[in-house]
Amino acid sequence: MVSYYARRIGMAALVLFISVTFAFAVFRLMPGSPAEAMFQNLMARCEQSGRTCDADRIWRRVQVITGVDYDKPLHIAYFEYLRDIFIYQDFGESIWKREPVFPYLLEKVPWAIFLSIYGLTVGRAIGIILGAMMAYKEGSRFDSGLTLFTILNQGIPYFFVAILGLVFLGFNLGWFPTSGRMNPDTVAGLNYPFIAGLAAHAFLPISTGIVASLGGGLAFRGNSVREMGKPYIKLAHLRGIPDGRIALRYVGRNAILPVYTNIMMGIASLFGSSIIIEQIFTYPAIGYATYNALVQRDYPLLMGAFVFFTTLTVLGILLADLTYGIIDPRVNTGGDRESF
Amino acid sequence: MSPSESDRSPRSDGGDITGGEDLFTQRAADSVEESYAVLLRRWARSFIYAPIMAAWDDWRTRVGGLILLFYISLPTLGVWITPAPQPFRHGLNMAPFQEGWFTWTTANVFGLSIPWFEISAALGSNSTGQSMEALLIYGSVPIFQMIISGAVFAAFLGTFIGVFAGYKGGRIDGVLMTITDVVLTVPGTALIVVLAAVWRPENAWVVGIILGIDNWPGLARTVRSQVLSFREESVVEAHRALGLSTRTILRRDMISPLMPYISINFAGGARGIIFESVGLYFIGILPYTNENWGVILNSSYDNISVTNPNTFYYLFEPMLIISGLTFGLILFAQGLDQVFNVRLQARHEAQDQDKEEGAQAIDT
Numbered sequence: 001m002v003s004y005y006a007r008r009i010g011m012a013a014l015v016l017f018i019s020v021t022f023a024f025a026v027f028r029l030m031p032g033s034p035a036e037a038m039f040q041n042l043m044a045r046c047e048q049s050g051r052t053c054d055a056d057r058i059w060r061r062v063q064v065i066t067g068v069d070y071d072k073p074l075h076i077a078y079f080e081y082l083r084d085i086f087i088y089q090d091f092g093e094s095i096w097k098r099e100p101v102f103p104y105l106l107e108k109v110p111w112a113i114f115l116s117i118y119g120l121t122v123g124r125a126i127g128i129i130l131g132a133m134m135a136y137k138e139g140s141r142f143d144s145g146l147t148l149f150t151i152l153n154q155g156i157p158y159f160f161v162a163i164l165g166l167v168f169l170g171f172n173l174g175w176f177p178t179s180g181r182m183n184p185d186t187v188a189g190l191n192y193p194f195i196a197g198l199a200a201h202a203f204l205p206i207s208t209g210i211v212a213s214l215g216g217g218l219a220f221r222g223n224s225v226r227e228m229g230k231p232y233i234k235l236a237h238l239r240g241i242p243d244g245r246i247a248l249r250y251v252g253r254n255a256i257l258p259v260y261t262n263i264m265m266g267i268a269s270l271f272g273s274s275i276i277i278e279q280i281f282t283y284p285a286i287g288y289a290t291y292n293a294l295v296q297r298d299y300p301l302l303m304g305a306f307v308f309f310t311t312l313t314v315l316g317i318l319l320a321d322l323t324y325g326i327i328d329p330r331v332n333t334g335g336d337r338e339s340f
Numbered sequence: 341m342s343p344s345e346s347d348r349s350p351r352s353d354g355g356d357i358t359g360g361e362d363l364f365t366q367r368a369a370d371s372v373e374e375s376y377a378v379l380l381r382r383w384a385r386s387f388i389y390a391p392i393m394a395a396w397d398d399w400r401t402r403v404g405g406l407i408l409l410f411y412i413s414l415p416t417l418g419v420w421i422t423p424a425p426q427p428f429r430h431g432l433n434m435a436p437f438q439e440g441w442f443t444w445t446t447a448n449v450f451g452l453s454i455p456w457f458e459i460s461a462a463l464g465s466n467s468t469g470q471s472m473e474a475l476l477i478y479g480s481v482p483i484f485q486m487i488i489s490g491a492v493f494a495a496f497l498g499t500f501i502g503v504f505a506g507y508k509g510g511r512i513d514g515v516l517m518t519i520t521d522v523v524l525t526v527p528g529t530a531l532i533v534v535l536a537a538v539w540r541p542e543n544a545w546v547v548g549i550i551l552g553i554d555n556w557p558g559l560a561r562t563v564r565s566q567v568l569s570f571r572e573e574s575v576v577e578a579h580r581a582l583g584l585s586t587r588t589i590l591r592r593d594m595i596s597p598l599m600p601y602i603s604i605n606f607a608g609g610a611r612g613i614i615f616e617s618v619g620l621y622f623i624g625i626l627p628y629t630n631e632n633w634g635v636i637l638n639s640s641y642d643n644i645s646v647t648n649p650n651t652f653y654y655l656f657e658p659m660l661i662i663s664g665l666t667f668g669l670i671l672f673a674q675g676l677d678q679v680f681n682v683r684l685q686a687r688h689e690a691q692d693q694d695k696e697e698g699a700q701a702i703d704t
Contacts, residue, residue, distance in 0.1 A: 014518070015525045026538055151674065155667030157615045159622070160659050163641065167655065171646035265524065265558070272529025279623040290530065294537045294625055302537055309530040317525055 008321040012314045019310040023303040024081045027066050028074070038062050038095065041297060065093045066300055091307070092300035096292065101304035104289070111181060111285035112312065115202060115278070116270050119209020124216055124263055131220030132252065138225055150218050158212030158273065162280045165204045177201050179282035205281045212273060213266065216259050223255035257328055260320070267316040271309045286312075401675030407668030415484045418477040422459075425474035425631070430465040433643075436472070436653055437462060463657055467643050472654075475636050476661050482544035482632040483665075486617050489545040490552030491609040495602055498556035502563025503594050507571055507586075517564070520557045528554025529616065533625055542629040551613045559605040566601065567594050600676060607673035611666045618662055633662050 039062050046053040072080070084090040091101035130150070134143045170178040182188070183197025227233065228251055236246050271287070278287035286305055293301035396402055423429075447456035463472035505516035532550055541547045570576065576593050584592075595602075620626045621634025628635050640654035 011518075011521060011525070015522050018522055019526060026534065151670055152667065154611075155670050156659075156663045157618060157666070159619050160663065163655065163659075167644070167646055167652070172649065268525055268527050268554075269529065270527075272527045272532075273619075275529055275533060275625075276619045276623055290533060291623065291625065294533060297537075299537075302534060306530050306534050309527045310525075313527045314525060 004325070005322060008318060012318045015314050016307075016311060019307055020082060020085055021078075023307055024078055026303060027299070028077065037297060038065065038299060041095070065095060085307070091304040094293075094298055094301040094304075096296040096298040096301065101300050104301070105286060105304055105308050108285045108289060109308070109312070111283075112271065112274060112287065115205050115283065115285055116209060116274055118202075118206045119213050120263070120266065120270055122206075123210040123213025124259075124266070126210065127214045127217035128220050128256070128259065130214075131217035132224060132247070134217070134221040135224035135228065135251075135255075136247075138221075143221075147218065147221075150214070153211065153214050158208055159276050159280060161211045162204065162208040162277055165207065166280060170204065176204050181283050181285070201283070205277050205283055208277055209270075209273075213270075216262055216266075219262060220255055220259050223258055224251055227251045227255050253327065260324060260327060264317050264320040267320065268313050270316075271312055398675040398678050400671045400678065404668045404670070404672030404675055407664060408672055411480070411665045411668065412484075414477050414480040419481060422474050422477050425470040425478055428469040430460065430469045430471050432465065432469050433467055433651075434465040435650065436464040436657075438464075464653055466639065466654065472657055475631060476633070476658065479631050479633045479636050479658075480661075482630040483614065483617065485544040486548035486551060486632075487610045487613050489548030490550075490555065490613040491548075491606050492552075493549050494552040494555035494609045495559065495606050498559030498605065499563055499595065499598065499602055501556070502560040503567050503590055503598070505560070506564040506567030507590060507594060513564075516560075520560045523554065524557040524561075526554075529620075532616065532620070536620070536626055540627055542627060544630055544632070547617065547626060548613065551616050552609065555609040555612055559602070559609075562601055562605070563598055566598055570594055570597065604673045604676050607669045607676070611669050614662065614666055614669075633658055637662070 039059060042058050042061060043053060043055070046058065089102045091105075093099065094101050094104060097104055130146055134146050137143050165176075166178060169175045177183075177197075177200055181198075181201050183193065183201070186194040186197050188194055233246065233250055236250055241250075274285070274287035275290050276287075277283070278285055279291045282288065286308055290302065290305040290309075292298070293305060396405075442462065443458045443460070445456050445458050446453045459473065460471070463476070465471050466475070501516050501520065505513040505520075531554065535541075535550050535553070536547075539546075539550070541550055570593060573593075576589060579589050579593060617626070617632070618634040618637065621628070621632060622638045622641070624638065626634075637655075637658040640658055643654050644651045
């Protein structure tokens, strides 16, 4: 039996490998391939500029841009593509920005994480606290009211919050900036104007992320209610253990396990939703780059962003997986966990 | 039940049931000729009447079901009684419920004239003079096409992979679950964006299937873990010993008890598809080939004047329509969970008992 941690790391490596293979397949194997479209695109641009256009030269340029060699046999081109990405971090060159994809996207990684991490952690924490309160007051008016609120929250798409926030608080009332990620008049560093600008620009996107992540509350409520009915909790009460300790160490710790696995799955949709949120707020991080890559038909940038998103997601899930052992020590001893 | 082809072959225990099999396998029902009407009535009772009555008991399924019924009437009935949205049919930028939005008329049905009504731009009109209600009603058609194709695709794939992996076990299980985990880990929206960029899907049915791609792994996981417990039950053992084919066992003993899970997941998948399609059409990642709710929301967003809150109804109307449908789906799914989840019900009963017994002990 391979250990839990080794299997998780292996899984992460497999997903990364598959996503890069997918990117290669899109360039090389798709009918009516992006390379063809890029060739037409460059040809048109070249003709617009009025220079003499040599088809051979442009075709060679397409190969440089994508990093995929179309003249070599499939397996060699594939091997070289993998080598370029994993060893030299060469993702090709952006057509739209006319610069290498990797540094362009790498600069945006901290912004993407900054924007997503608060939504995930704060949103889930609020959800769990609400769930605990609902479970504690099970059956009361407070419980049913909050349950209805949670269902409403799940029913309204998160980007509606973004649109309404932008229109009301951004454009109409002018409380928050409506685009960008920092105040251009400030100097980056540990000074108040810069940080204030940062917070003002990030407030609406992060609020949207928090609203989008509230959902775990109902599941936690159900788990807590179930756990509270079990005999060992009764015994704990009989032993005279304080209520607070029972709530946190006994009920809470057991009820949070399924929610924690749920969070892992949430990570996969987290960066996906950032494409929509960043486009609405014109917040230049990876999601916005993805959107522009698509609009500009910039395939190297698009595939680079896809691989970046997958990498971030895989790392996030790996982190959650590796810390899972802390809240559930059974994973080390009890063989494999049955569900994800 | 008549013995199938495989039942006639000699058994490994030496038995041979080719002769005189009727003696043991014939049941009373086999010899009675039943009229189609009786069969139809029985089928209706167990597959239509009983589930509806069970669902009606829970307020969430009741409200959710009524909401869903209303929304299903939009692309079917609504399209039939509302004229298609046309530019300049109404005044430009009319506010909702303006003078003359509702008039009594008469309609001719088979030569009979009955009182009827006519609605004219009740929800206002946009900047090209199309009435908002006609836009929203006709916009529901592609949305429902996407929901149906995407959620059905996800439900089929998830059920098939989950049941097959759980029942077969071993290496097949390992391979299928690895595939499921990979799809679960790959960020779904990013994958959809890439596929949308390469394929430029124009047909709403195709868009639905692409959106359904990241919806099946969750169902496959749930179904598998259920099947793992079902396959140990004695009835499955008995059916296997009787020599029923794998397909029959899967259909009878695995998939029918899983129907509640599958339908709950169907509702959840439909919600996900609405979110993603509206979101991606709104920001303009999917090509505008039909006037669905996401496209309407996008043009409404461009149409409003941010300094004049009176124009915000453009934004609120599509938002309310979209949220209403997802709200109905969630209510319905949660109610179904309550109605069908035997474990949850049993637990609730047991807990109530516990409460009565242990009330004094805890109440100190």
